[in-house]
Amino acid sequence: MSRKDNSVNIENSKRGYHHGDLRVALVQAGLEMLKTRSADEVSLREIARMVGVSATAVYRHFPDKAALLGALCDEGGRELARLQVEAMKKSGGGRPGFDAVGRAYVRFALDNPTLFRMMMTTRPAVDFLDIQPDRDNSALQLLRENIAALVPAGASQEQRRIAALQAWSIVHGLAMLMLDNQVPVDEAVIDAVIDSAATGVATSR
Amino acid sequence: MSRKDNSVNIENSKRGYHHGDLRVALVQAGLEMLKTRSADEVSLREIARMVGVSATAVYRHFPDKAALLGALCDEGGRELARLQVEAMKKSGGGRPGFDAVGRAYVRFALDNPTLFRMMMTTRPAVDFLDIQPDRDNSALQLLRENIAALVPAGASQEQRRIAALQAWSIVHGLAMLMLDNQVPVDEAVIDAVIDSAATGVATSR
């Protein structure tokens, strides 16, 4: 019997009827799958198969496929934030911190192409630029403060917002262009572009 | 009989067995469809239905779905180039031309979200930045010359490339962030970011 239906071969599995922690297993399998496949090749059924569970079992933990993918995006968001905070701390903040965070952003995108694209397309807008402190997200808070610190003291609120958006645009645009093979990946080029982005923010006009 | 199969009701159609120019009809219908649907909602069968032809007829003109979508991307690329050249000519070139082209780029992305995303993800890399004159693409040629003209005279080849890439990154990043609802769409913000991008190129460090 091939896999035309939702069935799963219980004989071959050493687990019992219940999985234990299916939700996290599905998320892990999903993230694994994103590493080697493009977005439209990611199927709910295959993720379920990887975990060794019937396709419909997924619906006990997620209302639909989009929700499962959303959970993958959340995980990616946390990881990206973690990497950025780490990069900033290692570099000691300030302008070197800004550069390091930018590089971490581009690197994450290049290392996780499908996931990164999904995060951007489907996430409900992180609102990096919203200056007012929101919720508990200390990672983003740190980033905002970092950008704000780079902007010259006399700058208006509006100038700060534009400068921050420009910095984000450069890094994001560079990441996307390289991700989409519009521009060849080149570490030196990444460094050069990010460096001049930082200069742009620091002298924000 | 509902539409569970590939069939098409010949009675209701006033055309004969042959369509006339199915290829362009499919491309037009496809572009129409992209206006109202997201990428994963675009189905080959529905495009065929719009044209009033069986799903498999598509395969007489395109090897597979990807090829059909590729044709849509080509069409989008031509339109984008046309808009950019038009914008540049209207503005008289130089730095105003640079700004106008950037705005046209962002506007096209915002006006054609699905198509633009598809163009970037699936197109074989336009290589805007490759300075050597390639093929016959006069539109891109014009853009390259325009960017090159903005860069200070003393700049090296490498500096020019970095400056051009940075400009493209800013515009592309801004377009993608707004497209993905990470940043609210705001004409004034677009102008401000593009303007400082131009300044960045003109003073390229």
Next chain:
DNA sequence: TCGGCAATGTTTACAGCGATAACATGTCTC
């Protein structure tokens, strides 16, 4: 003028997909 061939349609069929409904099994609580 006609006969056949290449181009371009059609129907039929299949496997994979996301999703719903009905059913099965295990766990936890009283």
Next chain:
DNA sequence: GAGACATGTTATCGCTGTAAACATTGCCGA
């Protein structure tokens, strides 16, 4: 121990992309 509830399963539906076989048409050479 009983039964409620969570979490599995199979069966089935309608949709998708695509291959194979068949049908119709227009065109080109005898």
